[in-house]
Amino acid sequence: MNEAIQLKSVCKTFGATKAVTDLDLVIPRGALYGFIGPNGAGKTTTIRMIMAILFADSGELSVLGHKSALDAKDRIGYLPEERGIYRKMRVGPFLTFMARLKGVPDSEIPGRIKRGLARVGLADAERKRCEDLSKGTQQKVQFVAAIIHHPDLLILDEPFSGLDPVSARSLREMVLEEHARGATILFSTHVMPHAEELCDHVVMINKGQKVLDDPVADIQRRYDPRVIEFDPLDPQADLSPLRSIPEVEDLERTDHGCKVVLREGSSAPSVIPRLAIAVPPARIEIARPTLEDVFVKLVAA
């Protein structure tokens, strides 16, 4: 079995609300998947079903080759969206407790705690009470708790929310380190640049239904906006000669130049030399679609 996670026609309702409808999902081992969608799309519900915290109304689910994550919890690291920590406990005992729950041998726990805290820049926090730490620092401690047992599968629900840019970068690097170690990673976010920067593959859900499930490169290819960003060498240059090129459908003015919109079926690489001849460029570049563009387009549709 090569899948870390497999969902087949999974449904979950809360009263009259359909949280997840007929969701199919396959995440191969060793992959780094982004799970994106607007607020209330069903991301957290899906993750909780994967973690066997909630149970699906119908459909099949397997995690690391088991019918339920309950059978593989010691091999899964989880950072929930709702951050939780024993406020009165000190950081060291809290991490020790979590490591023991995850089956880490007692002899290895002190070393793993020290290394984990050092990795998130909290080498001196072991004896501090959790309630004395800032929210961001608590989140780092929780991340250490999620990876302290070197999980095969790491599930992170909105891991970057509430973090400052420096902490977010540090966490991003640690996620990539875990991936490099061989862990399968699934993280949910509604901040598209995070998914774009980190993921090989993106799954998007909206209103409980999957609307996208592709590698990031494929998505960018598929949602090619047929746009060339063009900044002229002379900021005052007349751009109307660009319209005379047959493949050009429209020009949209920007601060430093314009966006050249091509007709459907046009090849951007073949148009670029003619654009450069028509008006000398300072910069000429094929525009790539961002996940945010795709997200907005799909959600708005």
Add this chain to the structure above:
Amino acid sequence: MKKILLVAGREFVATVSTKAFIIGLLIMPMMIGVSIVVFPRLLNPRNYRTQGEVAVIDPNGRAIADIRTAFSQERIAERREATARQVMNQAPPEVKELAASRATPQMAAAVASATAGSDLRLIERPANADVQKEKSWLLEPGEIRHLALVVVHDDAVRSKDGKSYGSYDAYVPANADDRAMNEVQSAMQEALVNARTREQGIDRATAESLVKVERGKLVTVTKDSERNTIRGINGILPIFFVILMFMGVMTGGQSLLTSTVEEKSTRVMEVLLSALSPMELLAGKIVGQFGVSLIVLGLYIGLGGALLISFALFGLINPWLLPYLGIFFVLSYLTYGSLMVSVGAVVNDMREAQSLMMPLMLLLTFPFWVWFPISQNPNSAFATAISFVPPVNSFAMLLRLTSTSPPPWWQVWASIGVGVVGVVVAVWFASKVFKIGLLMYGKPPNVATLIRWARQA
């Protein structure tokens, strides 16, 4: 199992290492200590100083001399001492020894204080005084309190029909103190009896010795030994057992409730559920707080046992009651603990828990309401019936077991069987509600919704 024990260990340590728990644990022995040391001193009748004036009208003057003697400070002090000796004579020998060895100086001081300090003045009114007028004396303001106006009946000393005697009327102001009235009553009784016996030409001491029968010495006989029976203890023993069990169940149950609410409100619950199943979490919490309850129960049993041993009264307790206390405690703890943890799982904070806790608290305190009728009649239909109604059956059966008329053995074991069924139902209910409620936030469910959850899950 390992995860259950890990959760149990954390629960136990997190609870017993708090200042609130340690203070709470010490408060009960301190309260008992205070009640043993301070209250008897506060309530000691010999420490009460009767201050004020009592006016007496004796229409035919036959009793006034005896009344005068009975109200003298010396006689008041002697009567108080006699009362105290009577109480002490009923105490076990060890208590007498303790009183003699430890408290003699204080007692002597108290007696001296009572004797010297009694400031009861008798005011003799003329035999033909107008009672209505004299009553207004009671209401006159003054530095010295007017305690009572005593009017002796005409036939109080000499019977009119040769069969019965009159007594006296006492008029008192609105704020009359019962202890002062008791003082007046005992003095008047002594005075009138003295007057009557003299009138009849009988020696009072002889008459008293003829009519007085000392309370017989009660000896409790067991297989191994004999000891003096202590009256009253047998009636109080059941409620002590129930209090012990209540303390244990309440401490563990309350901790289960608060720790679950805390884990839910601080959102640590989902972190835990990523590492273990809801059932493991539930079991770990119940086991951990069971340890806390055992600490409380063990400490109080130990303290109580030490006190009984130090007074050589340990024989009061039948040793076979202790295993039954243990069995009924486990049944009660598991039942109430499961219900309390399910309440904790469905609410967002302690304030919301109050409304759902109300029915549980009523059930938990129910044995205290029915203690007296059950201990008076342990085998009544009512007592027998509630011995088989969980979750109050454990407390009811313990009351009956420790009473003077224990129930038949088949009833005890049938009650234990019913208790086990109650535990199974409570744990089943808790597991269903716990699983659904843990990650539910917002408006807390009512009891009907909880029952629906349990049936659906």
